[in-house]
Amino acid sequence: MTMKEQSQRLGTQPIPKLLWNLSIPAMIGMFVMALYNVVDTLFIARGVGILGVAGVSIGFPVMMIMMAISAAVGIGGASVISRRLGESKPEAANKVFGNIIFIILLVSVVGIIGAFTFMKPLLVLFGATPDILPYAADYLFPIMLGSVFFSFSFTTNSIIRSEGNSRFAMITMIIPAVLNIILDPIFIFVLEMGVQGASVATVISQASVSIVVLHYFLSGKSSLELRLSEIKPRMLVIKETLTIGMPAFVRQVAGSIMIISINFMLIKYGGDFEVGVFGIVHKLTMFTIMPMIGVLQGMQPIIGYNYGGNQFTRLKETIMLGMKVVTIISAFIFIIMMTLPEILMHIFTGDQTVIDSGAYAMRIMFAMSVLIGVQVVSGGLYQALGMAKPALILSMARQVLFLIPLVLLLPNFFGVTGVWLAFPLADILAFTLSIFFLYKDRKLFFTKAEETPPYTPVHPH
Template sequence: MKQKIQSEKLGTEPIPKLLKNLSIPAMIGMFVMALYNVVDTIFISYGVGIEAVAGVTVAFPIMMIMMAVSAAMGIGGASVISRRLGAKREKEANQVFGNIISVILMISVVGFIAAFTVLEPMLRLFGANQEVLGYATEYMFPILLGTFFFSFAFATNNIVRSEGNAKFAMMTMIIPAVINIILDPIFIFGLNMGVQGAAIATVISQASVSVVILRYFLTGKSSLQLNVADLKIKVSIIKEVIAVGLPAFAQQAAGSVMMIAINTMLIRFGGEMHVGVFGIIQRIIMFTVMPMMGVMQGMQPIVGYNYGAKNFDRLRETVILGLKVTIFFSFLIFGLVMAVPHWLMMIFTSDVAVIEAGVEYLRIMFAAVFLIGVQVIGSGLYQALGKPKQALILSLSRQLIFLIPLVLILPHFFGVYGVWMAFPISDFFACILAGTLLYRDRAIFFGKGKNKDQDRTQNQDQDHPITATPNGL
């Protein structure tokens, strides 16, 4: 009974209360995760130097590739699982979960082998020059050895949230963050291990939370059950999960390509110092957008469950409320960055030149941040609805379609400033695209024409309970 109540509350509790209860834990968890990234960068900056921050920044695209695959399995699986639970198909939800775990195990083997074979060539390909290559290698080698812990924790966090257990999902983000913050100064300063110490601390923190998550699933606290029989790969399940998770993969992978392009252009038109500044600004971006991402993550299981249960009034109310809250946060972030950018930079460094450059670049990059709320909700909404084509378009739009071409073109006309100018311009075009798609598909959210769309989904699920492909365009 307890397990059923855990997921069924997604279809019964008032939407404002439900969104608050799911979003706030997600915000807190992501806030703490962002905090430990911030603390990581602070310790590296003060303990080693801005060149070490540049090395970690160059290495970060590899981590983003790891997260991209994990996101595809976790977010795609969460969407499929939440709709299975909404349709009262618990056994099939367990099969999806077991297949996701099997894929994570395979991913982990690839990461482990890559640490000993292709790490340095990858870093050179991603823009590392001789000055930062050593720092980048020292940081990424332990991270790749611990691929399983990162992939497992990242993917299962989304799955836990898909069954409505936002508080435990929050704890799975807080636990590694706290452990990492405690271990960072010990390894970096106490043991004098530099950037490699920061990486080892991160791996240990992810390993610790992986044990906690595994215990959660094995002791019956979840609505899902981890059965050995469900670990057997079924191509039909993996295809459906990948179809829904592809936008999340594309978004993370595009982020990796974006980082490579930015680092390359910053080194070409600026220098290592500019890459280090971007590394700091990237942490500020992570920290400031967490509230909007928390709302989106809190919204997704509500949307997925009620879409599967055909509760369209609740779906519509969730979408409208999510848009209102994220737009409010986006304006709040804009005001903060425009008012006190120097305070934000001074958290990370005492270097006057770095602070002055960071203040100028921050204001340029965040000039249109108040527009990103619409895109965040739109992308998360289509993922939760199992509409991979729309979600893929929105996931790719800002980074791959708009930002990367602008980053590669504008510096030739505006020098290093062109890299920073690319951000607000891409935010503007991405908002226009997201708004257009949401307006076009408004019938789904406002109940007009819903029967036709849902009848098609229902027929697919009845004919092919596992192999049904989520609706696209």
């Protein structure tokens, strides 16, 4: 299929079929990533215990900050590269690619130096208690040493997708996840390496996919060429890349700050035990949001293309169908989380107190989960239309505007339960804000075919 046909079907293929074709690879990739996260936690909970999970939960924000930089560079770089390729300037695209590799190497050097210098103080700052610290340090040390593999595989994923190779991008997400699931029990149980075993398994699986990706770029399968001569910093290119990647960076860092705030309040009003419980619940939460993000990733190119082509009937149909699908998914999640939380917790641990605390937390946290779908879609909707301000406000609304302040406020009145209560309250507030924006721009999203939109597209496609 030529690029032309691939793009044209966005304007011609029936929406349900199109949404299905575009969402499924995204969903599979995200699902496998989430699965590996859950399995990782499962082996640590079974092999090391709840303090091991607490250690990972404290170390996770550091990993998220590394991923945030990679995501910003990857998403920003992908955008610049695809435009350069579209302008038939392969040389300029290679220059951008070289600069991206330069940033990755820079981040990796900081990671390696950090492993030996500021890692432990950072973990203490992020809330590690004396009991949790050894576990958190054991987990994070190999990951910071191997940060070059993380940054490389994470960043190039967006770039491969921007070339239109979504199948290979999906494969590069599946390889490390499957490898990790195989290696985890070997390192944790057979070699008795505990928490460190889990992170060594992660580094090995990221290293192996990095080799696969490197081969892809060196073997001429990509539109880009990796040349040593291009790996030198050009400030203008770096600036352009990072400006576009900024919302992704902000979102990831916000997620990191959210986890730090939650861990901090849990230690203050509960203890190490609660941090471990949240470690398990948080991994399950990531699992629930993945299918909705998959639907959104499928919707975005259709929305952008049809908005640009003034095909408002198709735009409206895509939005309505997407909203229906994510609402059905969130209703399904609500039912599961209300009826089966004990069973889900039991997968991770046989400890009855952990199961009870986790089930209690999940029932409160997911009380308003029916509203999550609309929030996920509305932020991404503005992103697809290139309307940066509402996109940034809505994508940050739940975590930054509502969840973090509520997490810091409510435990003062309700103790540990206050942390869990922050979630449904943030859902109600973020949902209300999404509806406000959608209502304000209803003319744009829900126009009849003959009407012209109040906005002109930023750049006609």
